[in-house]
Amino acid sequence: MSYHLVDPADLEQWDDRPVDVRSISVAAGLDHKDSPLGLRVYEAAPGEQLPLTYHSHDEQVEAFYVLAGPLHVETPEGEYVVETDQVFVIEPGNPQRAYNPETAEASIRVLAIGAPSADDARPYEPSGEN
Secondary structure (H helix, E strand, O other), X not given: OOOOOOOHHHOOOOOOOOOEEXXXXXXXXXXXXXXXXXXXXXXXXXXXXXXXXXXXXXXXXXXXXXXXXXEEEEEOOEEEEEXXXXXXXXXOOOOEEEXXXXXXXXXXXXXXXXXXXOOOEEEOOOOOOO
């Protein structure tokens, strides 16, 4: 058996994204690709988005648990506002862009869960029909 106690505050920036992201799953020894779970903490200042682009996943389910919000999630169906202690779940094949609007008064913190941790993101271009 393996157990891991991870403090996200002790982790380095996970990748070269402009938003602050700490990978709990990588710190616990779960490789980024082909792992059963991806677990990250994001902190986004006003005007920053969590993903690199508006996208969807072929296999991965994503869930955003808002630790301090609100988080805004743009979808082809409209925009959702996810408040602190709420969770937004996205099934595979559904485009989304999670972000903190430029007009926000403070940074947001979000625990992002992806299962499986697959590198299957596909960029999505909105058609402007919203």
